[in-house]
Amino acid sequence: MEYFIQQLVNGITLGSIYGLIAIGYTMVYGIIGMINFAHGDIFMIGAFVALISFIIFGLTGVALPIILLLVLLIAMLFTACYGWTVEKLAYKPLRGSFRLAPLISALGMSIVLQNYVQVAQGARVKPMQPLISGGLEFFKNSEFIVTVSYLQIFIVILTIILMGIFTYLITRTDLGRAQRACEQDRTMTALLGINVDRTISITFIIGSSLASVAGMMFVLYYGVIDFYIGFLAGIKAFTAAVLGGIGSLPGAMLGGLLIGLIETFWAGYVSLEYKDVAAFSVLIVVLIFFPTGFLGKPDIEKV
Amino acid sequence: MEKKDIIQSFKDSLFTGLIALALFGPIVGLRTASKGEGLFITPQWEVVFLLVGLCILGRFLINLNSARKTEITFFSKITSKFSVITEDKAKHFAITAILFAVVFPFLPFTDRYFMDVAIMILTYIMLGWGLNIVVGLAGLLDLGYVAFYAVGAYSYALIATTFGWSFWICLPLAGVFAAFFGILLGFPVLRLRGDYLAIVTLGFGEIIRIILINWYEVTNGPDGITGIPRPSFFGLPFKRSPDEGETSFHLFFNLEYSTMHRIIFLYYLILVLALITNYFTLKIRKLPVGRAWEALREDEIACKSLGVNPTNTKLTAFAIGAMFGGFAGSFFATRQAFISPESFTFIESAIIVAIVVLGGMGSQTGVVLASIFLIGITEMFRDLEQYRMIAFGGAMVLIMVFKPKGILANRKPTILMHGDKK
Numbered sequence: 001m002e003y004f005i006q007q008l009v010n011g012i013t014l015g016s017i018y019g020l021i022a023i024g025y026t027m028v029y030g031i032i033g034m035i036n037f038a039h040g041d042i043f044m045i046g047a048f049v050a051l052i053s054f055i056i057f058g059l060t061g062v063a064l065p066i067i068l069l070l071v072l073l074i075a076m077l078f079t080a081c082y083g084w085t086v087e088k089l090a091y092k093p094l095r096g097s098f099r100l101a102p103l104i105s106a107l108g109m110s111i112v113l114q115n116y117v118q119v120a121q122g123a124r125v126k127p128m129q130p131l132i133s134g135g136l137e138f139f140k141n142s143e144f145i146v147t148v149s150y151l152q153i154f155i156v157i158l159t160i161i162l163m164g165i166f167t168y169l170i171t172r173t174d175l176g177r178a179q180r181a182c183e184q185d186r187t188m189t190a191l192l193g194i195n196v197d198r199t200i201s202i203t204f205i206i207g208s209s210l211a212s213v214a215g216m217m218f219v220l221y222y223g224v225i226d227f228y229i230g231f232l233a234g235i236k237a238f239t240a241a242v243l244g245g246i247g248s249l250p251g252a253m254l255g256g257l258l259i260g261l262i263e264t265f266w267a268g269y270v271s272l273e274y275k276d277v278a279a280f281s282v283l284i285v286v287l288i289f290f291p292t293g294f295l296g297k298p299d300i301e302k303v
Numbered sequence: 304m305e306k307k308d309i310i311q312s313f314k315d316s317l318f319t320g321l322i323a324l325a326l327f328g329p330i331v332g333l334r335t336a337s338k339g340e341g342l343f344i345t346p347q348w349e350v351v352f353l354l355v356g357l358c359i360l361g362r363f364l365i366n367l368n369s370a371r372k373t374e375i376t377f378f379s380k381i382t383s384k385f386s387v388i389t390e391d392k393a394k395h396f397a398i399t400a401i402l403f404a405v406v407f408p409f410l411p412f413t414d415r416y417f418m419d420v421a422i423m424i425l426t427y428i429m430l431g432w433g434l435n436i437v438v439g440l441a442g443l444l445d446l447g448y449v450a451f452y453a454v455g456a457y458s459y460a461l462i463a464t465t466f467g468w469s470f471w472i473c474l475p476l477a478g479v480f481a482a483f484f485g486i487l488l489g490f491p492v493l494r495l496r497g498d499y500l501a502i503v504t505l506g507f508g509e510i511i512r513i514i515l516i517n518w519y520e521v522t523n524g525p526d527g528i529t530g531i532p533r534p535s536f537f538g539l540p541f542k543r544s545p546d547e548g549e550t551s552f553h554l555f556f557n558l559e560y561s562t563m564h565r566i567i568f569l570y571y572l573i574l575v576l577a578l579i580t581n582y583f584t585l586k587i588r589k590l591p592v593g594r595a596w597e598a599l600r601e602d603e604i605a606c607k608s609l610g611v612n613p614t615n616t617k618l619t620a621f622a623i624g625a626m627f628g629g630f631a632g633s634f635f636a637t638r639q640a641f642i643s644p645e646s647f648t649f650i651e652s653a654i655i656v657a658i659v660v661l662g663g664m665g666s667q668t669g670v671v672l673a674s675i676f677l678i679g680i681t682e683m684f685r686d687l688e689q690y691r692m693i694a695f696g697g698a699m700v701l702i703m704v705f706k707p708k709g710i711l712a713n714r715k716p717t718i719l720m721h722g723d724k725k
Contacts, residue, residue: 045330048330049330051335052335097703101707103498103501104656105704107446107656108695108703111695112693112700116693119689120330121335124337126335273513273516274517277514284503
């Protein structure tokens with residue numbers, strides 16, 4: 001039982017990270033109907049920016065909460081630039097092209113970003129000393145002590161705060177309304193005087209910022225990153241987006257949590273080596289049996 | 304150009320520079336390196352300034368003569384002329400290319416290195432042609448093609464090392480296994496839409512690789528399989544001193560022993576295999592199933608209403624593509640005599656997809672040109688290993704942006720209803 005609770009806590013933490021990445025996939029899919037294959041690599045870049053800023057601020061000796069806030073903002077800003085540029089360079093010229101063109105372009109972009117970081121930062125793994133240590137311990141009398149680290153609490157709370165801001169942005173502001181309008185009908189939205197290109201750009205910026213936060217959490221949680229982390233994390237986050245129903249924002253978060261839990265329990269109870277197989281199998285099973293996911297709208301093909 | 308425009312484009316380039324600074328600043332400018340315990344940062348500002356300067360200059364030049372339009376038309380004019388020429392002279396081109404390929408090993412400048420590169424290019428041509436059936440004809444984007452390549456290589460290696468059967472028995476078996484896997488994997492997923500299918504096939508590719516790494520008892524895990532038997536010339540091995548009661552190739556033909564014999568034999572082997580793939584594709588395109596593939600690629604709903612079963616039709620494309628992947632895989636295994644999961648990563652799939660896409664989906668000649676271009680360039684810049692993948696990904700993006708249908712776009716149906724009337 002204690003072991004189960006420990007896995008549950010770990011799974012929720014991991015799920016928060018996946019959920020934040022998944023939002024980027026689901027938003028882009030909702031608005032322009034393409035799988036942004038390079039999104040996982042945007043997440044990786046966010047992790048690198050966060051790592052670099054952690055090192056810089058670590059030398060200055062500022063208090064920890066301020067460092068965290070600064071790194072968060074810096075990572076969001078710089079990573080958003082990447083998201084924006086990728087959209088402008090690789091996807092915007094392809095609007096209205098044939099179905100698979102943006103996907104292939106995204107694949108190329110993903111290869112570029114990965115190797116660019118490999119060249120610029122080196123291929124070795126980058127370790128970082130843990131910044132937030134310690135935690136709360138439960139069930140001290142039993143054989144297995146459940147530890148909830150402060151870092152895990154921080155990650156979950158930060159995710160909840162961001163989700164709150166994000167939900168407010170999408171449901172209450174003009175920007176969010178424009179965004180949802182673009183999702184429904186781009187031509188009509190343009191006719192009503194909304195700058196569609198700008199709205200799409202902002203979608204990419206928001207998605208990339210959230211991915212960069214996930215990147216920062218990844219650096220803090222695992223303490224080791226390399227240029228290849230975006231690939232697996234990206235696939236799993238995409239699985240999360242599909243599981244929750246692609247195009248649905250609460251679905252992305254729900255899917256993220258589920259994928260995090262499935263992966264952790266699989267690794268804890270079944271087999272550690274095959275934990276990535278679990279995520280891929282879930283993706284396949286979900287796509288076959290309920291392609292619309294839990295909260296997605298049914299997809300009707302029209303002639 | 305007016306003064307206002309120049310100022311405008313100047314501002315625009317400065318903005319580009321600002322963005323470039325934000326992009327390159329942290330990632331390129333602050334390189335992290337571990338020294339002793341922990342990470343330290345080495346600044347590399349010169350590189351950043353160089354890159355930012357290049358971006359500003361490039362943007363300014365593009366704005367200045369608004370080069371983009373003229374360049375695009377120039378580029379597409381050249382390539383379309385090129386595709387018209389290759390299409391008109393397709394027969395001549397093909398015959399010349401095949402003749403050249405046949406005499407290639409005996410040309411005076413051909414040495415061991417050239418032969419190795421040529422064998423590699425031919426392997427990719429074969430893989431490209433195999434995948435072209437799936438991507439180019441049936442329009443299914445398969446990002447996990449390497450899985451079938453791996454299945455072919457591993458089934459060849461396992462059968463050959465366990466039972467000691469000869470290459471000529473193992474090769475078809477490997478193809479059958481790969482095709483079987485194609486059906487097994489394809490059956491549940493082929494109902495999915497195009498982009499979902501791409502991601503799912505990618506997932507399958509990774510699953511196969513993870514299984515190869517972890518299923519230690521059978522695949523020997525990350526260490527791979529060694530001592531895979533080399534192919535023999537219809538029973539005559541390429542050995543300097545054959546075993547008791549066995550004749551080797553050079554003794555049988557009364558030749559001086561040379562390692563080149565085996566290389567040349569391998570070269571012809573892959574050439575024949577690739578040509579078989581090509582011949583098969585060209586023939587099957589004209590059969591009902593081939594026409595159904597092309598029709599499905601163009602409009603699935605129309606096909607459904609005309610009574611074509613999309614799942615079965617796609618499944619045949621998937622299985623046949625997988626079979627050729629399996630053949631190529633077993634050739635790879637016998638050439639290397641050693642295989643490990645490292646040879647079958649996602650990047651390998653991406654290269655094969657890139658070859659098909661860059662060549663122009665559905666174009667057989669395009670695959671040849673793209674393989675020679677990509678693999679040849681890669682070989683030429685061996686020392687710049689790190690940069691070549693950036694160039695590779697960049698080429699994928701650029702070609703999609705400027706020429707979304709590939710260098711030699713061939714989406715015309717193979718057979719028209721009223722003959723060749725245009």
